[in-house]
Amino acid sequence: MRTPLFIAALILAAALPAHAAQETGIPFMWSDQTGARDMPWLGKGGRAHWYLMDKSKPWDFMNPRGAEIEKRWGSSGRSGTSPYDDAERAMEFLAGLGFLKPWPIYPSETAEGRMVAFPYRVTIVAIQPTVAIVRFDLAGTIEDPIPFGRGAYPPSQYQTYPDQGLGWGKTPNRIMFGTHVVNRGSLLWFCPEANIGPTPLDVSSGRAEIALKDFRLGVERKGDELEVTWRGR
Amino acid sequence: MRVMQAVRCLALLAFAVLAPLAARADQASIDAHNRNCELAAEASKLDRIVVATAQSKLFPDPKFQDRIDYFMYRIRPPAVWDPANPAWAPARTTLIAIARPETLRQLQDYWKQLHPLLIREMESSFQPGEAVAFNEFASSTGGNAYFERRLAELRAKNGEMFYDLEPEAAATLAKRAQEAKKKYDGLPAAEKKRVETFLAGEQCAKCYRPPAVAMEHFITGQSDWLAGVFGSQFESTDSKVVDAWVDVINGKLKATIPGDTKKQILGVLEMRKDSSLAFTLKFYWNNKADGGSLTLQFPKDHPSYKEVAALAPNIAPGARRVLYRDENGIIDDQP
Numbered sequence: 001m002r003t004p005l006f007i008a009a010l011i012l013a014a015a016l017p018a019h020a021a022q023e024t025g026i027p028f029m030w031s032d033q034t035g036a037r038d039m040p041w042l043g044k045g046g047r048a049h050w051y052l053m054d055k056s057k058p059w060d061f062m063n064p065r066g067a068e069i070e071k072r073w074g075s076s077g078r079s080g081t082s083p084y085d086d087a088e089r090a091m092e093f094l095a096g097l098g099f100l101k102p103w104p105i106y107p108s109e110t111a112e113g114r115m116v117a118f119p120y121r122v123t124i125v126a127i128q129p130t131v132a133i134v135r136f137d138l139a140g141t142i143e144d145p146i147p148f149g150r151g152a153y154p155p156s157q158y159q160t161y162p163d164q165g166l167g168w169g170k171t172p173n174r175i176m177f178g179t180h181v182v183n184r185g186s187l188l189w190f191c192p193e194a195n196i197g198p199t200p201l202d203v204s205s206g207r208a209e210i211a212l213k214d215f216r217l218g219v220e221r222k223g224d225e226l227e228v229t230w231r232g233r
Numbered sequence: 234m235r236v237m238q239a240v241r242c243l244a245l246l247a248f249a250v251l252a253p254l255a256a257r258a259d260q261a262s263i264d265a266h267n268r269n270c271e272l273a274a275e276a277s278k279l280d281r282i283v284v285a286t287a288q289s290k291l292f293p294d295p296k297f298q299d300r301i302d303y304f305m306y307r308i309r310p311p312a313v314w315d316p317a318n319p320a321w322a323p324a325r326t327t328l329i330a331i332a333r334p335e336t337l338r339q340l341q342d343y344w345k346q347l348h349p350l351l352i353r354e355m356e357s358s359f360q361p362g363e364a365v366a367f368n369e370f371a372s373s374t375g376g377n378a379y380f381e382r383r384l385a386e387l388r389a390k391n392g393e394m395f396y397d398l399e400p401e402a403a404a405t406l407a408k409r410a411q412e413a414k415k416k417y418d419g420l421p422a423a424e425k426k427r428v429e430t431f432l433a434g435e436q437c438a439k440c441y442r443p444p445a446v447a448m449e450h451f452i453t454g455q456s457d458w459l460a461g462v463f464g465s466q467f468e469s470t471d472s473k474v475v476d477a478w479v480d481v482i483n484g485k486l487k488a489t490i491p492g493d494t495k496k497q498i499l500g501v502l503e504m505r506k507d508s509s510l511a512f513t514l515k516f517y518w519n520n521k522a523d524g525g526s527l528t529l530q531f532p533k534d535h536p537s538y539k540e541v542a543a544l545a546p547n548i549a550p551g552a553r554r555v556l557y558r559d560e561n562g563i564i565d566d567q568p
Binding site: 182 | 497499514528529530537540544558563564
């Protein structure tokens with residue numbers, strides 16, 4: 001009886017230092033690490049949560065990449081999806097519609113291919129299904145230098161903005177997520193799962209609505225930013 | 234059997250006695266070769282000729298020019314100026330003038346390693362026979378005058394150049410070159426003939442190559458390498474030193490160079506004659522701050538045309554405006 005407990009303790013001891021250096025996750029269990037993140041809405045209502053699982057094996061302690069952390073967002077870790085995969089799918093959907101085509105391409109090669117000088121900022125405001133708001137921003141064509149990175153995010157995210165983005169190698173800047181968007185530049189929205197391509201979102205009156213089959217999202221101007229709220233059908 | 238053992242013992246004994254003697258003889262010839270190289274370097278000033286030749290290769294090298302431009306773009310980014318700007322050339326001349334003392338300091342520091350390194354390179358580049366013949370020529374009156382003239386003319390041609398070991402005013406360098414030429418021209422006919430024969434590639438009995446060929450091969454190879462080293466040293470100049478250069482240029486040429494800004498410079502918005510808009514951004518590529526540029530086109534019927542035009546109020550056909558972004562993400566044409 002003592003031997004399996006001892007082995008389990010050894011495995012746990014080996015795994016703990018691995019995740020301690022990065023975002024904390026519990027070995028082989030999903031843990032809610034949402035913290036102060038402004039999370040997108042879930043299609044069925046409520047906010048998504050940010051989950052982590054430390055999948056490092058005891059023999060990974062020498063892994064130069066550090067702990068193997070899996071990230072998901074959704075209502076639970078088990079039912080959640082990878083935020084990075086969702087962001088990539090959304091952007092590939094836009095690319096498939098030819099939305100990235102008019103813009104020039106940088107010569108440098110990233111893991112995902114060549115980067116497009118894309119004059120928009122994309123914010124995922126809801127998941128399951130993915131709903132994203134696309135905001136025209138000429139500065140989106142250039143990788144944000146550190147002192148200017150904050151300015152791409154809404155003021156309510158100034159403190160948390162490093163945690164509000166998902167890297168995608170084909171645009172100079174990250175795909176954002178949350179329920180707030182900067183109130184500058186013309187807006188479009190799209191939903192890959194519903195096969196809805198970029199659709200104008202007119203907030204000139206101070207409010208607008210994104211209507212989908214099972215729910216609606218209200219977009220309302222609040223000072224220097226736009227707030228997105230979930231509304232049932 | 235015993236006879237065989239005795240023969241073996243004798244052979245071992247002979248080896249034990251002769252081997253150190255042979256090694257000593259070999260070491261003596263290596264020492265003699267090294268000494269020849271050292272004397273030849275002293276007499277010919279070959280190390281200084283290598284430095285001066287490397288200097289002469291710096292400015293014609295486009296890569297080195299890119300390195301100077303890299304610092305030019307530290308003064309202002311590529312979006313607001315480039316060689317077409319009227320302020321560029323005077324600012325570049327000023328930059329070269331104020332950067333020169335730093336390059337002299339870098340070489341003074343490096344010389345402690347470079348000088349012995351060049352001597353060692355000579356030792357491995359010249360065959361013993363070549364070194365003897367080269368030393369004989371360099372130590373002769375004619376050879377001495379030839380190398381003196383070659384170095385003085387190279388330095389005069391370089392002028393007040395980066396990475397100068399013994400910096401002098403251009404006028405002094407020109408005067409020295411004239412004096413060296415005069416000295417060479419005044420050589421007795423026999424000495425002149427000696428120089429001409431040497432340079433024509435006179436072969437010597439114990440030489441693998443004509444000594445003049447070995448010498449030119451050495452100068453070319455070493456100066457190419459050294460020019461590369463100078464380029465890397467210049468590129469790696471301490472950022473605080475570069476900041477001081479930028480401050481000096483900002484102070485001296487404030488009235489002519491484009492204004493400074495704390496905002497991010499995004500690129501240039503141009504309204505073309507047909508009223509369409511083109512936003513051009515420059516980016517770092519191939520080790521150049523202005524390595525490439527991309528242009529985004531906004532024809533009049535583009536859905537974002539109006540909001541792009543609004544970034545540069547009252548922009549007219551043919552006009553160009555630099556676009557800036559502040560830390561809150563607001564874009565306009567005000568620095």
